[in-house]
Amino acid sequence: MRSDKGDKARIPLLERDQVAPEVAAVYDALLKQRGVVPNMFKTLAHTPPVALGFAAFLKGLLGDSALPGWYKELVATRISVLARSEYAVSAHSLSARQKGASEAQLAAVKGDFEHGPFSEAEKLGLRCAERLHRSPDDIDDAFFAQLKSVYSDSQIVELVATAAAFELFPRLLGALRVATTPIPEAVAGKKA
Numbered sequence: 001m002r003s004d005k006g007d008k009a010r011i012p013l014l015e016r017d018q019v020a021p022e023v024a025a026v027y028d029a030l031l032k033q034r035g036v037v038p039n040m041f042k043t044l045a046h047t048p049p050v051a052l053g054f055a056a057f058l059k060g061l062l063g064d065s066a067l068p069g070w071y072k073e074l075v076a077t078r079i080s081v082l083a084r085s086e087y088a089v090s091a092h093s094l095s096a097r098q099k100g101a102s103e104a105q106l107a108a109v110k111g112d113f114e115h116g117p118f119s120e121a122e123k124l125g126l127r128c129a130e131r132l133h134r135s136p137d138d139i140d141d142a143f144f145a146q147l148k149s150v151y152s153d154s155q156i157v158e159l160v161a162t163a164a165a166f167e168l169f170p171r172l173l174g175a176l177r178v179a180t181t182p183i184p185e186a187v188a189g190k191k192a
Contacts, residue, residue: 010176013042020048026055034098035187038091039178040169061162062095066154070099071122074109075129075159076166081110082133085170087180092166094183121150129163 016027016037023045027037044051062072073096080088093106108116113126128147131138139147139160147156172178 008177009043009179011043011046011178013039013179014045015042019045023048023051026051029055034095036181036183039181040087040091040173043176043178057165061158061165065158066152067125067158067162068099070096070101071125072158072162073099074101074105075125075162077106078109078113078126078129079133079163079166080170082130083167083170085173087173087178088166088170090180090183094187124150125159128159132160132163133167 016024019027023041026041027045030037030041041051041055044054062076063069073092076092077089077096080092089110093110096106096109097103102117104117108118109126114123116123118126124146128139128143131143147159151159
């Protein structure tokens, strides 16, 4: 796993009093929801339209809708493990936990999910994420037919969009050397 410890951040983190009012509102919402403002947003705040766009995208993508938010956070965690992003693994583990994922599910998604506490459909979704990580061509017609046998079209769109999005974020964080967000002790064990 790529560690950001010891690497100097390439872009300074902006605190709430240093950002545009509309970005400060995002900080407030993140603090209320997660108990912490992720360093990714403190970096993105240098470009308010990007910070606001990412916040809106992630809210729509990772909330409960066709698929539960906790499961999409586990998909994001799995992709982050495959991308070897310590930052993203930490961030999405916390979010998955806050949205209701169990410690056993978190442990399995970081290792051998095939033997973890998941339904066959959930395992299939995690396999889909792994295939997408290798190459979109690995989601061939036969595999897509398996997805269609257990997931609706909207669930498939959310699943693939989640996996694809978390190919982007670890690269962004790694290239900018964004330090893993410290998680306050009071937040680490709390479920939202």
